[in-house]
Amino acid sequence: MKRETAGVGPSSDKTLDKTTDECKLAKKPATMASCALLSLVISIVAGMLGALYYVPSFFPFLKERGIQFQTLRPLHTLFAAGWIYVSGASMVYFFLIRSGRFQRLQGNLYRVQMVLWGVAALGGLISLSLGIFSGREYLEFPPIFSLFILGGWFIFAWNFFSQIKGGFWGQPVYIYMWSASIIFFTYTFFETHSWLLPWIWERPLVDLQIQWKSAGLMVGSFNLLVYGTIAYLGEEISQDRKSAHSFWVFALFWLGLLNSLTNYTHHTYHIPQREIVKWIGFSISMTESIILIKVISDLIAMMRAQRKDAGELSTTMFLMRSAKWWTAGNLALAIIISIPPINTLIHGTHVVFAHAMGSMIGIDTMALFAGLSYMLVQWFPRRVEKRATVPMLWVAQWSLVGLVGVMTFFGTFTGVTRYLEQGLPEGVSNVVPYLFALCALGLALSLLGVATHWIIEMWPIVRGEAETQTVLKKLPSPVEN
Amino acid sequence: MKQCPPTLRKLMMVVLLGCFSLQTWLIYSDETGYEHPPLSHSASRGRTLWAKNNCQSCHQLYGFGGFLGPDLTNRASYLPQEAFEAIVKFGPRQMPSFSFSQEQFNDLYAFLKEMDQTGRGQPRVSYYNPPGDRSFRFEYLPWFTY
Numbered sequence: 001m002k003r004e005t006a007g008v009g010p011s012s013d014k015t016l017d018k019t020t021d022e023c024k025l026a027k028k029p030a031t032m033a034s035c036a037l038l039s040l041v042i043s044i045v046a047g048m049l050g051a052l053y054y055v056p057s058f059f060p061f062l063k064e065r066g067i068q069f070q071t072l073r074p075l076h077t078l079f080a081a082g083w084i085y086v087s088g089a090s091m092v093y094f095f096l097i098r099s100g101r102f103q104r105l106q107g108n109l110y111r112v113q114m115v116l117w118g119v120a121a122l123g124g125l126i127s128l129s130l131g132i133f134s135g136r137e138y139l140e141f142p143p144i145f146s147l148f149i150l151g152g153w154f155i156f157a158w159n160f161f162s163q164i165k166g167g168f169w170g171q172p173v174y175i176y177m178w179s180a181s182i183i184f185f186t187y188t189f190f191e192t193h194s195w196l197l198p199w200i201w202e203r204p205l206v207d208l209q210i211q212w213k214s215a216g217l218m219v220g221s222f223n224l225l226v227y228g229t230i231a232y233l234g235e236e237i238s239q240d241r242k243s244a245h246s247f248w249v250f251a252l253f254w255l256g257l258l259n260s261l262t263n264y265t266h267h268t269y270h271i272p273q274r275e276i277v278k279w280i281g282f283s284i285s286m287t288e289s290i291i292l293i294k295v296i297s298d299l300i301a302m303m304r305a306q307r308k309d310a311g312e313l314s315t316t317m318f319l320m321r322s323a324k325w326w327t328a329g330n331l332a333l334a335i336i337i338s339i340p341p342i343n344t345l346i347h348g349t350h351v352v353f354a355h356a357m358g359s360m361i362g363i364d365t366m367a368l369f370a371g372l373s374y375m376l377v378q379w380f381p382r383r384v385e386k387r388a389t390v391p392m393l394w395v396a397q398w399s400l401v402g403l404v405g406v407m408t409f410f411g412t413f414t415g416v417t418r419y420l421e422q423g424l425p426e427g428v429s430n431v432v433p434y435l436f437a438l439c440a441l442g443l444a445l446s447l448l449g450v451a452t453h454w455i456i457e458m459w460p461i462v463r464g465e466a467e468t469q470t471v472l473k474k475l476p477s478p479v480e481n
Numbered sequence: 482m483k484q485c486p487p488t489l490r491k492l493m494m495v496v497l498l499g500c501f502s503l504q505t506w507l508i509y510s511d512e513t514g515y516e517h518p519p520l521s522h523s524a525s526r527g528r529t530l531w532a533k534n535n536c537q538s539c540h541q542l543y544g545f546g547g548f549l550g551p552d553l554t555n556r557a558s559y560l561p562q563e564a565f566e567a568i569v570k571f572g573p574r575q576m577p578s579f580s581f582s583q584e585q586f587n588d589l590y591a592f593l594k595e596m597d598q599t600g601r602g603q604p605r606v607s608y609y610n611p612p613g614d615r616s617f618r619f620e621y622l623p624w625f626t627y
Contacts, residue, residue, distance in 0.1 A: 053549060059575050068577050070538040073547055135532020137546060169487035176490075202525055205599050206514035208543060213508050242482055250485035254493045261501045269625045271543055272600045274511045278625045280504065341622035344604045348544025348552055420606050420617060 025102055026379045028110055029093040030461040033372050035114070036087035037451045037458075039121065040365075043079035044444045044451070046072045051440035054433045074128050074140035080360060081138065081222065082121060087368040088225030089156055092178055094375050095232055101163040109155045116152035120145045136195060138215065143193060150189060157182045172235065172244030173253050177228035180257055185221035188214045209273050216264020219359075223260060226364045227253075229371045233320065236374070237313065252291060259284055259291075266338040270347060278340075285338035292331040299328055312377045315389050319370035322397055326362025330355065333408070345419055351411030354404045361400055361443070369393075372454060380461060392449040399442030406435045517599050520592065527592030530585055539576070543602050549575055554602025557593040565590055601627040 050072035052058040062068075093110070096102045124141040127133075133140045160182060164175060192214035194200050200207050235244045243249065265281025302321065310317040333355050337343055346352065373389070410432045417424055520528060531537070537546035540553045556565075566586050572578035581589070601608070609621040 053575050063575065063577070069547070069549055069575060070535040070577070073538040074535065131535075133533060133535040135535050135537060137537050140535055140538070169490055199519075201528070202519035203514055203517075204520065204528070204542070204596060205517065206511075208545065209508055209511065209514055212545070213505075242484065245484050247483045247485045247489075250490060250493065254497065257497055258500060261497065262504050270601075270604075270627050272516075272626055273513045274507055275625060277504070277507050277511070280507075340624040341619060344622045344624075344627070348541050348548075348603065350548055353548060416617065419604050419622075420615065 024464070025097045025107075027461060027464055028102075028107070029090040029097065029375060030379075030458050032090035032093060032114065033087055033375065034455055034458045034462050035118075035121075036083050036090060036368075037372075037455045039079045039086060040083040040451045041448060041455070042125070043076050043083055044448050046075035046079065048440065048444040050076055051437055051444075055437045056433065058437070068131075070133075071128060071131060074133065074138075075125070077138050078124050078128065078141060079121075084222045084226065084360070084364050084368065086117065087372065088181075088222065088229060091229045091232070091368070091371045091375070092156075092160055092225075094371070095174075096159070096163055098378075099163075101165070106159045106163070109159055113152040113155040113159070116148045116155070120148035120152070123148070136192075137211075138218075139192065143196060146189070146193060150186075153182075153186060153189070157186065172231070172241075173249045174228040174231040174235070174244060176250075176253060177224045177231060181221045181224035181228065184217055184224070184260075188217040188221060192218065205272060208271055209268065212264055212268045212271075216267065217261065219264070220257070220260025223359075223364065224257070226367045227256065230320070230323065230367050233316070233367075233370060233374055237316070237320075248294075252294060255287060255291060259288055263288070263338070266334075266343060267347070267352075269340055269343050282338060282340060285335065288331055288335050288338075292328065292335065295324065295328045295331060299324060313374070315373045315393075316370045316377065318390055318393065319366045319373060322393070323363050323366040323370065326358060326366060326400075329404075330358040330363060333358065345415035346411055347415075349411035349415045349418075350407040351415070354407035354411060357400065357407070358404045361396075361447070362404075365447070366393075369450065376454070376457065380457075388453060389450055392446045392453075395446035396443055396450070399439050399446060402439035403436070403443055406432060406439060410436070520595055523588045523591040524595040525592075526585075527588035527590070530581070530589050531592060534579065541602070542596060543600075552602050553593055553596075554600075555597050557590065557597040562586070562590045565593075603627065 049062065049067060050069060052062060053069045053072070093102070096106070120141075123145040127141050127145070132142060134142055139146070160178065164171060164179075168175075168179070191210065194210050194214075195207055200210065231244055231249065235241065263281050263285040265278050266285050269278050269281070302324070333351075337346055337351060337355065410428070413428060414424060519525075536553075539547045539550040541547070542552070542554050544552060546552075568576070569579050569581065569586070569589070604623060604627045606615050606617070606621075608627065609623060610616070610618065
């Protein structure tokens, strides 16, 4: 077999030996992560205000002041997606720098990328706040800003792919995940703008089919960015360079990606379209059971194993474990709601919302938090304060459990009564909004606490005032021979 | 731990690309969406109005959109235009009020009317159960399109 050289390896010595260089380079993913956290803060504030719109005694206050739900929702979703993409990208840069493959050219391009994404974020914030909408779900900002997002994405893609030296096929699984994420996002971002073509716009059914094909793949692309982060952290923490090359890891990646490409149709069963597309979506959705069994067996092994004190990594490990629990819960919910008669009942209800919250906060946000805390531990261990973070994360976990539970119950109830053409019982419609608001508030405040705490911790790093405390470990090549 | 050889990795990616290409072809060659005529000029302007005011943040079409307001896919079937205009003009409960011209109201209503013709946005017991039977029976629930 041809020996393939590493994407990580001895070449790192030249660029990373000097502390000053390390400090300068460490600043880049830390700056990007801070921007991602700022995006999360904006999303949480908009989401928290949006949640108050569901409470009868609160919404008049917002409505009278001109704070409209149709402004809050797009701000919430745009910046939530921004948080996941940008923090995922910061983890990729963290990997590139740690592996010693980050060169001067990449540094210059990185600055251009940050400017482009910054313009897009500012443009989205201003235009949405002023009520200038495109009306496209999840991409409500004017399409001109899509060009800035795409420009930044191309630079990110270049910075990543140009550093994958020595052949693609021998790389660890997280390189595959990040590569698939970058390629599919690029494709789907073009596809998702097909509504700008007049012959698509004039045919709403065709538009819906394409829109949900691209939306499904877009969710798949940011999930892959997150799963890549999880796989990379798993390898880094275990120091087992073979784990990211195992047959099982690749098999699960393959199955996960197959699901990302095709199972979105469990959101479009009810749209008039080819039955075969729906059958494919249903059949492939059911294969998620295999992933669920694997995750459950991992959870059982995790519970049986004697837990050691993880020291500085305790926050990271806590977040990794919680992401795993949420993966099991969300997979179970996804499989149930993919069964067509059940899907008939719950489609367009808060069950879908519960599923989205569980995925985006329970899995994605917890995994990305784990990545950011690992970044801090590796480069700036003095800036990690686990005593403040872990309790806030516990509040977030239980608030999210409450939120997902309340929304699943409410959505199912709504779905059944809607099907039976009956109104909601007064008791349910009176109590649920308050329970929802309570859980949403707990979740929002705890996540805000973590996000602002880490922004404050990262600020000296961003300003270049904090020095790296650890010299990067030189690890053996992760590429199999 | 058994390693995944590069040959198998290549095979996996080829299969994935094949599945993705097949799925894309199935979507783009689907004639179902073309069975209905394209939106009229008035409905197309109505759709633009719907988009510019971000109506989907609260309302759904075919279950897609926000959950704060009702699904409007088939609302034109039983909501006369005068009642529709009154709701949009005065903005009950959480809904903001909109000051549209009569032409804009006509366009927006034309859009909802033409959407109504494309299919059913939500399942109803009366679509599936035998006449007179309004009980909840799991076996009557449709598998796919309502």
